[in-house]
Amino acid sequence: MANEIMDRNNLMKNWFNNDSWMNNIPSIFDNNFPDDSTLKTDIKESDKKYEVHVDMPAFDKRDIDINYENDVLTVSGHRDSFNDHNDNKGDMIMSERSSGRFMRQYRLPSVDTKAIKATYDKGVLKVDLPKLENKLDSGHHVDID
Template structure:
């Protein structure tokens, strides 16, 4: 079975040098850990969809402040205490915090809504009209 798994994954699981190189570069390849996101915009709202498979909604924190939507996810590791003989061939589950921020201006913060279904977090951010002459300063 281990040979079948190794051939299927094809990353030299038993080669100690390949494993050492993979572990060395792991901190720099965190893009596979990022929260995969789709954002679409219409005239009246932004809609943000974030993949959060296996994450309970109480482990997701959302915040909208100063035109920035912040998403923070606490992900806990899986530990198999049943395997007393140490027969685990591969364990890719990790613990840690994943966080992303998006600049989404002119949002009615009090009307933001969020749902989580089938591993996808959907956040709807209704827009407000931008302030007229926002940022313009008249010199007198």
């Protein structure tokens, strides 16, 4: 189930990344639309839970927000600009680190919202989302008389 979602995401990313028109968008937009390197994620699924690991280097734990609503986990945060980007001497020859607001969403159904736990250590956010033991009915079959 989760793999199908990831396959669709990868298909869309590949389509956009291989499209020559998309590759010609000016770099002026780079700071507003973070590239593929932002918030890299691993998601594991077992019978009992989902485990989400999100790379969020140089984020302060207070600047990370986690929300789960309507079967969607949203991880967002902001990172202020870096002090060493102020290049008064003119010696900065390259700058790739980005700052600003970042957000990712993941569809993870049937989660026990009261048991979600998160930790942040060494630039990696880990979110454990236990699954509901008794899944709620998502529909009801109606027989025709």
